[in-house]
Amino acid sequence: MPDMQNFNYHNATRYVYGSGEHRNIGYLLKPYVQGRVLLHYGSGSVIRSGLLQAVRNSLAEHGITFVELGGVKPNPSVELVREGIELCRKEDVKLVLAVGGGSVIDSAKGIAVGTPNRGDVWELYSCKGSIPANDPLPVATVLTLPAAGSENSPNTVLSNEKTGRKLGFKHMGLRPVLSIVDPTLFLTLPRTQMAYGACDMMCHIFERYFTNTTQTALTDALAEATMRTIMEQSIILSNDLQNIDAWGQLALSGTVAHNDLLGLGREQSWACHALEHELSAVYDVPHGGGLAVIIPAYIEAVWPYNPGIFAQWACNVMGVQPHRDTAAVVREGIRRLRTWYQLLGLPQTMQELGVPADANFDAMAAAACKVYDREAATPTLAGVHPLTAEEAASIYKVTI
Amino acid sequence: MPDMQNFNYHNATRYVYGSGEHRNIGYLLKPYVQGRVLLHYGSGSVIRSGLLQAVRNSLAEHGITFVELGGVKPNPSVELVREGIELCRKEDVKLVLAVGGGSVIDSAKGIAVGTPNRGDVWELYSCKGSIPANDPLPVATVLTLPAAGSENSPNTVLSNEKTGRKLGFKHMGLRPVLSIVDPTLFLTLPRTQMAYGACDMMCHIFERYFTNTTQTALTDALAEATMRTIMEQSIILSNDLQNIDAWGQLALSGTVAHNDLLGLGREQSWACHALEHELSAVYDVPHGGGLAVIIPAYIEAVWPYNPGIFAQWACNVMGVQPHRDTAAVVREGIRRLRTWYQLLGLPQTMQELGVPADANFDAMAAAACKVYDREAATPTLAGVHPLTAEEAASIYKVTI
Numbered sequence: 001m002p003d004m005q006n007f008n009y010h011n012a013t014r015y016v017y018g019s020g021e022h023r024n025i026g027y028l029l030k031p032y033v034q035g036r037v038l039l040h041y042g043s044g045s046v047i048r049s050g051l052l053q054a055v056r057n058s059l060a061e062h063g064i065t066f067v068e069l070g071g072v073k074p075n076p077s078v079e080l081v082r083e084g085i086e087l088c089r090k091e092d093v094k095l096v097l098a099v100g101g102g103s104v105i106d107s108a109k110g111i112a113v114g115t116p117n118r119g120d121v122w123e124l125y126s127c128k129g130s131i132p133a134n135d136p137l138p139v140a141t142v143l144t145l146p147a148a149g150s151e152n153s154p155n156t157v158l159s160n161e162k163t164g165r166k167l168g169f170k171h172m173g174l175r176p177v178l179s180i181v182d183p184t185l186f187l188t189l190p191r192t193q194m195a196y197g198a199c200d201m202m203c204h205i206f207e208r209y210f211t212n213t214t215q216t217a218l219t220d221a222l223a224e225a226t227m228r229t230i231m232e233q234s235i236i237l238s239n240d241l242q243n244i245d246a247w248g249q250l251a252l253s254g255t256v257a258h259n260d261l262l263g264l265g266r267e268q269s270w271a272c273h274a275l276e277h278e279l280s281a282v283y284d285v286p287h288g289g290g291l292a293v294i295i296p297a298y299i300e301a302v303w304p305y306n307p308g309i310f311a312q313w314a315c316n317v318m319g320v321q322p323h324r325d326t327a328a329v330v331r332e333g334i335r336r337l338r339t340w341y342q343l344l345g346l347p348q349t350m351q352e353l354g355v356p357a358d359a360n361f362d363a364m365a366a367a368a369c370k371v372y373d374r375e376a377a378t379p380t381l382a383g384v385h386p387l388t389a390e391e392a393a394s395i396y397k398v399t400i
Numbered sequence: 401m402p403d404m405q406n407f408n409y410h411n412a413t414r415y416v417y418g419s420g421e422h423r424n425i426g427y428l429l430k431p432y433v434q435g436r437v438l439l440h441y442g443s444g445s446v447i448r449s450g451l452l453q454a455v456r457n458s459l460a461e462h463g464i465t466f467v468e469l470g471g472v473k474p475n476p477s478v479e480l481v482r483e484g485i486e487l488c489r490k491e492d493v494k495l496v497l498a499v500g501g502g503s504v505i506d507s508a509k510g511i512a513v514g515t516p517n518r519g520d521v522w523e524l525y526s527c528k529g530s531i532p533a534n535d536p537l538p539v540a541t542v543l544t545l546p547a548a549g550s551e552n553s554p555n556t557v558l559s560n561e562k563t564g565r566k567l568g569f570k571h572m573g574l575r576p577v578l579s580i581v582d583p584t585l586f587l588t589l590p591r592t593q594m595a596y597g598a599c600d601m602m603c604h605i606f607e608r609y610f611t612n613t614t615q616t617a618l619t620d621a622l623a624e625a626t627m628r629t630i631m632e633q634s635i636i637l638s639n640d641l642q643n644i645d646a647w648g649q650l651a652l653s654g655t656v657a658h659n660d661l662l663g664l665g666r667e668q669s670w671a672c673h674a675l676e677h678e679l680s681a682v683y684d685v686p687h688g689g690g691l692a693v694i695i696p697a698y699i700e701a702v703w704p705y706n707p708g709i710f711a712q713w714a715c716n717v718m719g720v721q722p723h724r725d726t727a728a729v730v731r732e733g734i735r736r737l738r739t740w741y742q743l744l745g746l747p748q749t750m751q752e753l754g755v756p757a758d759a760n761f762d763a764m765a766a767a768a769c770k771v772y773d774r775e776a777a778t779p780t781l782a783g784v785h786p787l788t789a790e791e792a793a794s795i796y797k798v799t800i
Contacts, residue, residue, distance in 0.1 A: 003645060006418025011411065017665065018406025215645040217633060218652045221625035229618045245403060245615040252618045252664075261661075264652075265417065 003215045004265035011259055013152050014178045017252065019244065022142050022182040025055050025097075026062030029140055032177050035094030037066040038084065040108045042073070042100045046144060049188060055099050055142060067091045069111075072100060075159045075166065075280050075287070076107040078122050084111035085121060088137070095177075098141045102148025102200075105141050109156035109174045112136040125158055125167040136171060140178040144185050146251035147197030147288065149204055149258025151179040159281055166281035167371065168273075181255065183248040191241060195344035196288025198234035198250065201257040202227060203291045207270045208263035210302070210309055212384050216266055223262040224316040229253045231317075231340055238344050269383035272298050274372045275392060278364035283355050292346035293353050296338055297395045303330050305385035350400045357400045365393035403615045404665035411659055413552050414578045417652065419644065422542050422582040425455050425497075426462030429540055432577050435494030437466040438484065440508045442473065442500045446544060449588060455499050455542060467491045469511075472500060475559045475566065475680050475687070476507040478522050484511035485521060488537070495577075498541045502548025502600075505541050509556035509574045512536040525558055525567040536571060540578040544585050546651035547597030547688065549604055549658025551579040559681055566681035567771065568673075581655065583648040591641060595744035596688025598634035598650065601657040602627060603691045607670045608663035610702070610709055612784050616666055623662040624716040629653045631717075631740055638744050669783035672698050674772045675792060678764040683755050692746035693753050696738055697795045703730050705785035750800045757800045765793035 016028055029037075039055065046052050047070075059066055069084050088096070088111060098108035113136040114121030124130055141151045150156070154175045159166040186194075209223045230253045236246040256262065275298070276290040303310040307326045314320040314333025323329050338348065347353045366389040373379035380386035387395070416428055429437075439455065446452050447470075459466055469484050487493070488511060498508035513536040514521030524530055543551045550556065554575045559566040586594075609623045630653045636646040656662065675698070676690040703710040707726045714720040714733025723729050738748065747753045766789040773779035780786035787795070 004648065006416075006421060008414065008416045010414040014408065014410040016406075016408045021406060215648065217649045218626065218629045218656070221629050222622055222656075225621035225625040226618065229621050233617060248404065248615065249617045256618070256622075 001212045001214045002267065004213055005267070007265045009260065009264055010172065011152065011175060011261075013176050015152060015181065015255070016178070017181045017248070019182060019184050021180050022051065022185060023054060023058060025142055025180060026058035026060070026064055028178055028180065029059070029064060029097065030062050032138055032140060033064050033095060036091055037064055038088055038091075038093045038096045038108075038111065039066045039068045040072065040084065040096055040098050040100075040104060040111065041068075041070045042104050043071055045188065046099055051142075051144065051185065052099060066097070067093065072104045072107045074103050075284055076103040076110075078110065078125070078158045078160045081107055081110035081114060081121055081158060085114040088115040093137065095138045095140060098139065099144065101143065101145030102150045105139070105143075105148070105150035105176075106156040106158060108139050108141070109136070109150070110158050110169075112139045113156075113169065113171060113174060122158075122160055125169045132171070136173040138177045139174060141176045142180045142182070142185075143251070145189060145193060145197060146181070146186060146247070146254040147193075147200045149201065149254050151176060151181065152255045152259040155258075157277065164281055165367075166277040168277070181251050183244050183251060186247040186251065187242060187244060189241070191238060191345065194234065194237050194241065194250075195346050196286050197254065198230055198344060199288040199292045199341065199346055201230050201250075201254040203272055203295060204258040205262055206295065207273060208266055208268050209313065210269060210299075210306075210384055211266045212306055213266045219262055219264055219266060220312070224313075226253050226256050226262065227317045230257070234344060235340070267382070269381075270372060271381040271383045271387060271392075274368040274381055275365070275395065277371075278368045279355065279396075282364065283353075283359070285353050285355065289347050289353055292341045293348060293350060293399045294395065296334055296341075297398050299334055299337070301391065301395050302383055302385045302387070309384065350396070361396040362389070362393045365389045365396060368392055401612045401614045402667065404613055405667070407665045409660065409664060410572065411552065411575060411661075413576050415552060415581065415655070416578070417581045417648070419582060419584050421580050422451065422585060423454060423458060425542055425580060426458035426460070426464055428578055428580065429459070429464060429497065430462050432538055432540060433464050433495060436491055437464055438488055438491075438493045438496045438508075438511065439466045439468045440472065440484065440496055440498050440500075440504060440511065441468075441470045442504050443471055445588065446499055451542075451544065451585060452499060455497075466497070467493065472504045472507045474503050475684055476503040476510075478510065478525070478558045478560045481507055481510035481514060481521055481558060485514040488515040493537065495538045495540060498539065499544065501543070501545030502550045505539070505543075505548070505550035505576075506556040506558060508539050508541070509536070509550070510558050510569075512539045513556075513569065513571060513574060522558075522560055525569045526565075532571070536573045538577045539574060541576045542580045542582070542585075543651070545589060545593060545597060546581070546586060546647070546654040547593075547600045549601065549654050551576060551581065552655045552659040555658075557677065564681050565767075566677040568677070581651050583644050583651060586647040586651065587642060587644060589641070591638060591745065594634065594637050594641065594650070595746050596686050597654065598630055598744060599688040599692045599741065599746055601630050601650075601654040603672055603695060604657040605662055606695065607673060608666055608668050609713065610669060610699075610706075610784055611666045612706055613666045619662050619664055619666060620712070624713075626653050626656050626662065627717045630657070634744060635740070667782070669781075670772060671781040671783045671787060671792075674768040674781055675765070675795060677771075678768045679755065679796075682764065683753075683759070685753050685755065689747045689753055692741045693748065693750060693799045694795065696734055696741075697798050699734055699737070701791065701795050702783055702785045702787070709784065750796070761796040762789070762793045765789045765796060768792055
């Protein structure tokens with residue numbers, strides 16, 4: 001097994017946390033503003049709650065001029081991103097401010113990278129690893145839903161309804177220059193959104209933690225600490241959605257889960273995300289829900305290839321008593337993971353998710369492998385065991 | 401007890417980790433270079449090992465022009481910093497590159513903030529919280545000794561031999577723009593340096609972790625994870641100084657211990673550092689050694705004011721079985737901490753440290769309180785319990 005790899009980590013996001021901080025957006029954003037701003041958002045609660053108006057007021061108060069584009073939907077679409085790019089070019093926008101959750105932030109990042117670069121933005125998402133000619137516009141965020149970690153990550157994921165694909169793009173210039181995480185904004189979120197978010201955060205750590213890389217004592221321990229915190233705080237919230245302290249801890253955990261501190265020098269997987277992205281591209285399921293169905297099946301399929309890391313997880317995260325019967329330890333860990341998902345009210349099967357039993361799982365599995373292993377003649381999904389398309393399909397199928 | 405505070409965290413250091421990375425200094429530094437560089441270092445091993453020459457070669461290879469100032473000593477002196485400032489002004493230096501441990505980096509930071517600001521640099525250190533008119537020059541580092549965490553912190557500590565003071569200064573512009581952490585550079589370090597370093601790292605976490613702030617689940621858990629890792633890896637190294645993986649993990653832990661991730665939103669103490677700084681200002685003791693003597697006495701003095709956090713530490717870090725007798729749990733935690741110091745060969749008493757029994761502990765305690773609580777009529781040292789000068793003095797005295 002390989003030892004920890006060299007790494008180059010640069011995370012320059014100014015991260016502002018705390019109750020009421022969203023009202024300081026104008027003051028905090030001002031140093032980064034060198035022209036017009038695009039104010040980007042979704043619909044519904046951001047408007048109803050008065051948050052959007054508060055942001056507008058704060059920007060105006062600090063003399064920041066802006067144009068607006070709302071209407072981002074979950075599983076955000078490249079169509080709206082294209083519209084945003086046109087608007088930004090026309091209005092000579094210099095910075096994109098996302099007020100929303102992961103979908104809005106990911107959409108903002110698509111606009112930010114597309115605006116200064118010629119050609120269709122979807123080509124960047126389609127060609128994994130391609131480098132745009134020009135740096136993206138800076139992105140800033142006011143987070144309204146802790147889940148995707150996009151407020152501190154260099155990643156963005158978009159959906160293309162025409163081609164039925166959901167693809168990611170990563171660029172270090174897409175780490176936001178400023179993110180405001182204000183737990184008072186989370187108090188009106190429904191329990192399902194909290195649960196989807198916690199499930200997504202946990203999976204962001206799984207994709208980094210379940211690895212064959214060794215000599216990773218510190219990131220192992222930090223990842224375990226963060227996973228335990230996500231589970232604890234989400235359980236508090238599932239009984240009391242008004243617990244602002246738990247929202248704060250969950251939100252911080254979600255940021256740490258995906259800013260790559262926990263992945264430093266580790267071979268990463270992203271197999272569960274690949275499988276889920278195909279599912280939501282075709283069936284528009286909520287990302288956190290899709291993950292809850294896929295993850296236990298994934299762990300059951302791959303743990304025998306590296307029992308050590310899965311037993312370590314079962315003991316150090318899921319609280320299983322260490323025991324010489326490694327298989328029993330891992331199975332108990334998986335059972336407890338399922339119990340956590342149940343506690344949060346997450347779906348456990350494709351049926352609960354609304355995906356039909358006769359879905360074309362073979363095609364989705366083949367597509368997932370191809371996205372994540374573009375160059376290979378027989379593409380596989382990375383992880384402790386590289387999954388063939390056939391193995392990947394059977395992970396979907398056992399959850400029907 | 402107060403809940404977690406709002407915070408604004410910005411840590412833009414490009415952190416490059418891995419075997420052999422020191423040879424890439426020229427390539428990695430180039431994007432940050434806008435003129436001449438000051439190459440700043442100590443004496444002895446950095447020259448003998450060939451590291452300094454390798455750095456010179458890499459800078460030259462990438463067309464980076466530089467002037468040099470060596471000779472930094474442990475407990476670095478403001479005298480050499482003044483010399484560096486004059487040199488930087490004369491040579492129009494635009495960036496300071498430190499090749500060394502915490503002392504060299506802290507000295508480089510003194511030069512970086514002093515060069516663009518009028519008046520004597522010591523005034524900045526003497527006036528806690530004062531803000532210089534101009535931003536410091538950028539600082540970059542090649543770390544040769546994992547301990548102080550200065551490679552990713554905004555802090556610097558200098559000693560003034562004339563006044564017998566050792567004082568700190570903090571400025572967000574002093575977080576290095578680039579730090580290279582290459583574990584191959586640590587393989588020749590003696591066991592005492594490793595032990596001093598591990599003790600300093602652990603104390604950087606203690607100063608943040610032992611707090612009255614509540615609702616800090618995530619940073620509690622991350623701090624505990626990092627403390628456990630420091631203890632484990634330092635014990636490995638105390639038996640095998642050639643274990644490059646353990647050096648790597650210890651070095652990463654030392655960075656996380658002091659880049660303030662673990663202190664986010666927490667009331668912090670810095671009482672042990674204040675007490676140690678007075679000790680090394682007068683007796684020039686190694687910082688890590690001074691801390692090893694002071695810390696157990698400090699914990700014994702203050703734990704009754706917040707038994708909860710100390711019992712949590714004893715269980716989650718020191719591995720004590722949870723028990724209803726909190727005092728017994730904490731005492732066992734302190735006993736195990738002392739055992740760890742003994743394993744590392746650290747001093748346990750003032751005598752072993754070379755500090756005489758008739759040292760003027762009252763004066764040092766009063767000075768420590770005054771540095772950390774400048775405004776108060778009766779200054780105290782912050783923490784779970786604010787220590788009066790008298791209480792602080794008795795912490796010194798029980799360790800004679």
